Amino acid sequence: MTLILLAVNACLINNVVLSQFLGICSFLGVSKKSETASGMGMALTFVLTLSSLVCGVLYHFLLVPFHLEYLKTIVFILIVAALVQFVEMFLKKYGKSLYDALGIYLPLITTNCAVLGVALLNVQKDYSILTGTVYGLATALGYWIAIVLLSHIREKMVYNDVPKSFQGFPIVMITAALMSIAFFGFAALK
Numbered sequence: 001m002t003l004i005l006l007a008v009n010a011c012l013i014n015n016v017v018l019s020q021f022l023g024i025c026s027f028l029g030v031s032k033k034s035e036t037a038s039g040m041g042m043a044l045t046f047v048l049t050l051s052s053l054v055c056g057v058l059y060h061f062l063l064v065p066f067h068l069e070y071l072k073t074i075v076f077i078l079i080v081a082a083l084v085q086f087v088e089m090f091l092k093k094y095g096k097s098l099y100d101a102l103g104i105y106l107p108l109i110t111t112n113c114a115v116l117g118v119a120l121l122n123v124q125k126d127y128s129i130l131t132g133t134v135y136g137l138a139t140a141l142g143y144w145i146a147i148v149l150l151s152h153i154r155e156k157m158v159y160n161d162v163p164k165s166f167q168g169f170p171i172v173m174i175t176a177a178l179m180s181i182a183f184f185g186f187a188a189l190k
Helices: 002-013 024-029 034-063 069-094 096-105 107-111 113-124 129-157 169-189
Strands: none
Touching: 002 129, 002 169, 024 096, 024 107, 024 129, 024 169, 034 069, 034 096, 034 107, 034 113, 034 129, 069 096, 069 107, 069 113, 096 107, 107 113, 113 129, 129 169
16 A cells, blocks of 8 residues: 555655655656657656666665665766666667657766655655565656657647737646646645
8 A cells, every 4th residue: 555655646646746856857848748758658667667676676686785875876877877878779770760859869868867856855754665666667667657648748739719919838837837737736646
């Protein structure tokens, strides 16, 4: 039951993009088309979940026993970079259209502060390996939900009469702010 509550909290209530404001660059940059947004959500879900697991294992079984906790940030960055390279190679070979659509944002998952942030939060909150992995998965699913919702809204906004001063990036920021307020409504689930 605790893991379910943690997952709902990470996915909806404390959404990584809409409440913690981590991973904003890819959230705003890749959300123009729903297909691309979904692909980014999938890629980030894979990287975030696996990095939470691997970082948790290395932290608990290597860094802590040898008193090397101070190396956690460097180790976590290396793990994330390796996983992103794996995703990039996989997409380049088996999903060329998605690879091309994601463009520069795919390698930027390495520097996506949401991925590193979750790994560091797992350590800071002293989560077990299982709890940290569930937290990573739920956080990634929350990101995926948010980016897909924004992409669908942005696709519909093309048909709206938006005042000239709000066209482009300003209306996207207003939309993201309204989504953030809407997701705040999930706080009643606590």
